[in-house]
Amino acid sequence: MSTAPGCVSRAVVTSGPRRPPPQRADSAMAWLKRNFFDGIGNMLITFGLLWVLFETVPNLVRWAVLNAVWYTPNAEVCHAAAGACWAIVPEKYRVMLFGTFPYEEHWRGVIVIAIVLGLSVISTVRRLWSYWLFVAWIAAMAVVFVLMLGGVFGLKPIETHEWGGLPLTLIMFVGTVVGGLPAGVMLALGRRSTMPVIRALCVGFIEIIRGLPLVTILFMASLMFPLFLPEGMTIDKFMRAQIAMAIFFAAYAAEVVRGGLQAIPRGQYEAADTIGLNYWQKTTRIVLPQVMRIVLPSMMNEIIRAFKNTTFIGIIGLFDVLRATSTAIQDPTWVRYSIEAYLSIFVLYFVLCFAMSKYSERVECDLAVRR
Amino acid sequence: MANPNGSDNGREPIIEFRGVHKWYGDFHVLRNINLAVGRGEKVVICGPSGSGKSTAIRCVNRLEEHQEGDIVVNGIELTPDVRRIEAVRRTVGMVFQNFNLFPHLSVMDNLTLGPVLAQGVAKRDAEEQAAELLRRVRIPDQALKFPGQLSGGQQQRVAIARALMLRPQVILFDEPTSALDPEMIHEVLDVMTELAQAGMTMICVTHEMGFARKVADLVVFMDAGEIVEAAPPEQFFEAPTSERTRLFLSQVIH
Numbered sequence: 001m002s003t004a005p006g007c008v009s010r011a012v013v014t015s016g017p018r019r020p021p022p023q024r025a026d027s028a029m030a031w032l033k034r035n036f037f038d039g040i041g042n043m044l045i046t047f048g049l050l051w052v053l054f055e056t057v058p059n060l061v062r063w064a065v066l067n068a069v070w071y072t073p074n075a076e077v078c079h080a081a082a083g084a085c086w087a088i089v090p091e092k093y094r095v096m097l098f099g100t101f102p103y104e105e106h107w108r109g110v111i112v113i114a115i116v117l118g119l120s121v122i123s124t125v126r127r128l129w130s131y132w133l134f135v136a137w138i139a140a141m142a143v144v145f146v147l148m149l150g151g152v153f154g155l156k157p158i159e160t161h162e163w164g165g166l167p168l169t170l171i172m173f174v175g176t177v178v179g180g181l182p183a184g185v186m187l188a189l190g191r192r193s194t195m196p197v198i199r200a201l202c203v204g205f206i207e208i209i210r211g212l213p214l215v216t217i218l219f220m221a222s223l224m225f226p227l228f229l230p231e232g233m234t235i236d237k238f239m240r241a242q243i244a245m246a247i248f249f250a251a252y253a254a255e256v257v258r259g260g261l262q263a264i265p266r267g268q269y270e271a272a273d274t275i276g277l278n279y280w281q282k283t284t285r286i287v288l289p290q291v292m293r294i295v296l297p298s299m300m301n302e303i304i305r306a307f308k309n310t311t312f313i314g315i316i317g318l319f320d321v322l323r324a325t326s327t328a329i330q331d332p333t334w335v336r337y338s339i340e341a342y343l344s345i346f347v348l349y350f351v352l353c354f355a356m357s358k359y360s361e362r363v364e365c366d367l368a369v370r371r
Numbered sequence: 372m373a374n375p376n377g378s379d380n381g382r383e384p385i386i387e388f389r390g391v392h393k394w395y396g397d398f399h400v401l402r403n404i405n406l407a408v409g410r411g412e413k414v415v416i417c418g419p420s421g422s423g424k425s426t427a428i429r430c431v432n433r434l435e436e437h438q439e440g441d442i443v444v445n446g447i448e449l450t451p452d453v454r455r456i457e458a459v460r461r462t463v464g465m466v467f468q469n470f471n472l473f474p475h476l477s478v479m480d481n482l483t484l485g486p487v488l489a490q491g492v493a494k495r496d497a498e499e500q501a502a503e504l505l506r507r508v509r510i511p512d513q514a515l516k517f518p519g520q521l522s523g524g525q526q527q528r529v530a531i532a533r534a535l536m537l538r539p540q541v542i543l544f545d546e547p548t549s550a551l552d553p554e555m556i557h558e559v560l561d562v563m564t565e566l567a568q569a570g571m572t573m574i575c576v577t578h579e580m581g582f583a584r585k586v587a588d589l590v591v592f593m594d595a596g597e598i599v600e601a602a603p604p605e606q607f608f609e610a611p612t613s614e615r616t617r618l619f620l621s622q623v624i625h
Contacts, residue, residue, distance in 0.1 A: 267469055268473065270467070271471035274432055274434070275485030276485055276488075277485065278457075278489075281488045290473075
């Protein structure tokens with residue numbers, strides 16, 4: 001290319017072709033040195049941690065895997081072994097998973113678990129998000145209650161105080177979120193209302209609930225609430241706990257949603273006003289979809305917490321998975337292996353919570369693409 | 372004061388300010404605004420920042436509330452009555468400085484949402500109309516994209532199309548090019564000029580004096596909450612009567 005000397009464009013032309021960024025040459029040794037043995041302090045920390053691992057991991061593996069008893073109907077076998085007694089799980093899993101639910105009706109609980117978990121998995125596929133999925137959840141909830149309560153289609157009636165284990169935990173969790181989330185959204189909207197009475201009611205409700213421990217609310221629902229009801233009217237313990245859980249969740253969800261509402265620029269409301277949308281159209285079509293996207297991570301946090309909070313219902317005498325497990329290990333021949341039983345339940349909780357957390361991460365990524 | 376009631380060319384006014392005052396707290400932001408805009412007229416409002424020009428046009432569709440005086444839009448006087456406000460908003464479209472497109476909706480949905488929800492237009496008809504308007508603002512192939520995937524100039528043209536979807540009788544422009552990179556300003560101004568030539572009534576707050584000179588029937592200069600000068604562009608630019616106007620013009624025209 002012929003360019004006059006000193007011409008500005010020459011500098012641009014000679015700035016060279018596009019090329020990929022330089023690769024950092026990095027051998028395994030160099031990587032190790034940089035990350036673990038870089039200086040005396042890091043070396044000390046590395047060796048210290050290696051020593052801790054060396055002292056603990058072999059023992060753990062010996063106890064949990066090598067010397068463990070995986071299956072035996074006889075507690076004596078476990079007694080003789082040096083390692084963990086995982087045999088308590090196959091021995092007691094029916095009680096752990098279904099609690100006080102009548103033994104010969106456990107198949108109904110199995111179907112309930114399958115429906116809730118199955119539909120949850122289906123709901124994670126974004127392609128299937130539609131009105132029909134919502135209908136499917138409503139229908140599934142109806143089926144779940146028919147299966148759990150019985151009394152129709154020749155199913156033996158089972159009262160709610162006999163419910164227990166994983167079906168109870170899952171129903172309590174789904175009920176908490178399904179009931180509490182819309183209530184939380186309404187509370188958050190109410191808190192920003194221009195009508196002083198509504199705003200005061202919402203603020204008062206949220207602050208009172210947030211100011212109380214969940215245990216207190218559950219006790220109030222379980223013990224005090226019946227005292228206020230008129231003579232002869234009762235709401236059963238399960239429903240009372242369910243409402244208490246949903247209310248507690250709603251108060252926290254409301255604050256999460258409020259944070260999202262504050263992040264929506266005023267221009268969005270104004271634009272919605274100028275195209276003639278009324279308050280509800282504006283809220284449901286413009287504001288809440290954006291709010292939900294913003295608050296997804298913290299809302300998922302609350303949802304996972306709500307799942308773990310279901311363990312509190314054991315306190316007022318409902319047999320959720322954890323309480324059912326502690327009942328299962330009352331058996332004197334197996335009682336010394338309660339740690340193994342609890343560990344199995346912890347794994348169950350972890351798997352479910354971790355799945356939820358991973359799912360929310362994926363939804364975040366999906367939604368981020370559209371920004 | 373020159374011609375405080377706007378142009379008096381005999382056309383029926385579609386927007387009328389009569390002695391409008393507004394305060395933000397103790398701050399007197401609009402002082403005795405009198406202005407009449409006739410059907411088909413193009414009014415450009417200019418003035419230094421903080422002069423109340425945006426506030427004035429935001430009062431027209433009640434994004435801001437005035438405290439004294441009357442604003443009449445298409446024969447409807449603006450009061451706190453929600454039905455009147457809604458009726459006025461059906462008449463008046465608005466384009467914002469920051470576009471204010473709905474980021475979670477596609478361009479197509481941004482356009483059709485208003486007619487479908489607020490006016491009960493069939494989705495199909497609204498989509499046809501939207502496609503037509505997107506051709507008119509010269510972005511016919513972006514309908515399925517999301518606002519975040521468009522350039523500022525394209526977003527603002529979508530916003531103009533969205534304002535047109537409701538078939539308004541007036542469009543308010545609130546500094547429509549102020550948030551744009553320089554190379555995108557003309558594509559938006561071109562669309563606005565075409566709109567003006569098609570006979571749309573427009574009130575435009577802008578610093579684009581070239582646009583004012585070319586398109587406006589009336590140029591209004593506001594300062595410190597009052598209308599200082601209002602005149603047709605030839606007179607406004609060649610022979611401003613007020614010292615404040617002359618000072619302002621010397622600052623914005625290089």
